[in-house]
Amino acid sequence: MYWLVIINLSLFSLVLCDDPPSRLVYLSQGPVRGYKDLDLDLFVFYGIPYAKAPTGYEKFKAPLPPPVWTEPFEAVNKNIICPQNDIATMISQNKIVQEDCLIANVYMPETNRKKLPVLVHFHGGAFTIGWGDIRNFENSKEIIQVSFNHRLGVHGFLCLGTKDVPGNAGMKDQVALLRWIKNNIENFGGNPDEITLSGYNSGSSSVDLMTISKMAQGLFKRVIVESGVSIAPFSVQIDPIKNAKRYADFFKFENVDNFYELEFFYKNLSYTELNSKNSLSRPDSTFLMTPCVERDVGEERFLDDNPVNIIKSGNYKKLRMLYGYGEIDGQFRIPLLEHWEYWMNIRFLEFLPADLQFENEIEKYRVAEEIKTLYFGDKVIGKNTMPEFVEYFTDVMFAYPTLRSAKLHVESGHNQIYLYETSKAVYDNPAVLPINESVSDQCSKSIRVLNDYWKESRQYKYDVEDLKTVKDVFLETLINFITEGFFFSELIIPGLRKWKPVNLNWSPQLYIGESFKLKKSLKKKKALFWDKIYQKHYVYPSAPPAPPPENNDT
Structure with a gap:
């Protein structure tokens, strides 16, 4: 009998030992229990509600306060995602799409230290797809990390300028998360x-956008901007009402010119219907449903003016910023090359960014041909011009907007922006820059296609071990920035004490390739070329106009 008791106690101990260690944290909402992820070697709290998404006719409004509870909330569900386009289902089949999706994931190292710096990850996905996860920093013991979901696509960014559909629901989710x-x-x-x-x-x-929003002021200390800025053509809608009509056209909704019928139409669409159409392949470098300048409807606004005006005014808090882009960010467009090449050859003007406006078609054609010649010369656009194709969309969507934005900031008196570019060699190696699981299969495919092209052409050779070292050093540099807020010990990257804030000539700029190099502006010639075009043809994003009188049927 004695031995049976010992055996049973031993088995019970084994069961207890199999349970991962846990941590109980007390929040204003109630207690939350997270568990140790043995792979990450971190305590992880998954799926904590940080706000509640409104439903029904109010589904486009600002988020509501989060729920409260008294018993410990088991923070173990890491599969919750917001309603989104079906393209996301190509990535992972185990995700749970649900309406009440405003959750945060907190990653906490096992340490006795208190007051650790915090890194908040904002996922990508063209404001249309994606969910919260962490990337690259998984094993850091020096920081607390947070990832999160927010409303996406039409659900998050329909902008009609009314009480029920004021716009920027997804951005207000993000501010709620930061609060x-x-x-x-x-x-x-x-x-x-x-x-x-x-x-x-x-x-x-x-x-x-958070850095220039009054709504988000005081909620963070510094930022890392990587391939996307507030003035990029895809970041803020030029004409939200026009975009709402365009999206409704996908459903063959005919009464788009009746404002109240249009609003009623959107209010009655299910979440599945709202996200059923894909606007990721527009030739004008926009995604239709993105943040907007909001009309004043008597409620707190995320964006009350267009980003260029806000930056020029200097009326925002100037924070320390790492500001950069990738040399081949435009590679995600590669799957579209086969569909686009015919039209790019005969009507290149259709592929100009949407934030350019022209007096007439003749002027637009002239500028388009000038741009086409700069990037493609007299070549026929197709598979053999893939590097040029990638460079064009890199510059239009990422590189030039970043450089233009940096210059506007400097002109407004901002002197804490550090500019960088990540090389194609770094992107070319999964060992160096792991592909985020929350990007679409199209992106993964485009990376493989482009890599194959370069390997066949043998234009780019590099040492994988050198690149792994670069990755490790740069991640250490980023952690140094997050934890200390200043740059970067000579022991980490020799010579980087010379990395000064960027000036009006886009210099200096850190080039991250097989090694680290501080250079003068890497794209000055093309940036000056685009400057001339944007100075003459840029169209400012605007808020929706006041709705017509309700009895007006036009």
């Missing part, structure tokens, strides 16, 4: 006064 972090992160061991925001693609645009 939640500010109020709760200390309970996880984080420092609410040392919060850094980081994003890629549309996540980067969101981060950059």
Whole structure:
């Protein structure tokens, strides 16, 4: 009998030992229990509600306060995502799409240190797809990390300028998340006064928009902008009402010119219907449903003017910023080359960015041909011009907007922007820059296609081990920025004490390739070329006009 008791106790101990260690954290909402992820070697709290998405006819409004509870909330569900286009289902089949999707994931290192710096990850996905995850920093013991979901596509960014559809629901979700972090992160061991925001693609645009939004002021200390800025053609809608009509056209809704019928139409669409259409392949470098300048409807606004005006005014808090783009960011357009090449050869003007406006078709054609000649010369656009194709969309969507934005900031008195470019060699190696699982299969495919092209042409050779070292060093540099907020010990990157804030000539600029090099502006010639075009033809994003009188049927 004695031995049976011993055996049973031993088995019970084994069962207990199999349970991962847990941490109980007390929030204003109630207690939350997270568990240790043995792969990440971090305590992880998945799926904590930071706000509640309104439903029904109010589904486009600002988020509501989060729920409260008394019993410990088991923070273990890491599969919740917001309603989004079906393209996202190509990535992962185990995700749970649900209406009430405004959740945060908190990653906490096992340490006795308190007041750790906090890094908040803003996911990419063209404001249309994606969900919160962490990338590259998984093993850091020096920082608390947070990822999160927000409303996407039409659900998050329909902008009609009315009480029920004011616009920027997805951006207001993001601000609600930052307010939640500010109020709760200390309970996880984080420092609410040392919060850094980081994003890629549309996540980067969101981060950059946060820096000029009065709604987000005081909620963070520094930012890392990676391939997406507030003035990129895809970041803020030029004409939100026009875009709402365009999207309704996908459903063959005929009464688009009746404003109240249009609003009623959107209010009655299900979440599945709202996200059923794909606007990711527009030739004008926009995604239709993105942030907007809001009309004043008597409520708190995320964006009350267009970004260029706000930056020029200097009326925003100037924070320390890492500001950069990738040399081949435009590679995500490669799957469209086969569909676009015919029209790019005969009507290149259709592929100009949407934030350019011309007096007439003749002027637009002339400028388009000038741009086409700069990038493609007299070549026929097709598979053999893939590098030129990638460079064009890199410059139009990422590189030039970043450079233009940096210059506008400097002109307004901002002297804490550090400019960088990531080389094609770094992108070319999964060992160096792992592909985020939350990007679409199209992006993964485009990377493989482009890599194959370059390998066949043997234009680019590099040492993988050197690149791994570059990755490790740069991640250490970023962590140094997040934890200390200043640059970067000679022991980390020799010579980087010379990396000064960028000036009006886009210099200096850190080039991250097989090694680190501080250079003068890497794209000055093309930036000056685009400057001339944008100075003459740029069209400012505007808020929706006041709705017509309700009895007006026009």
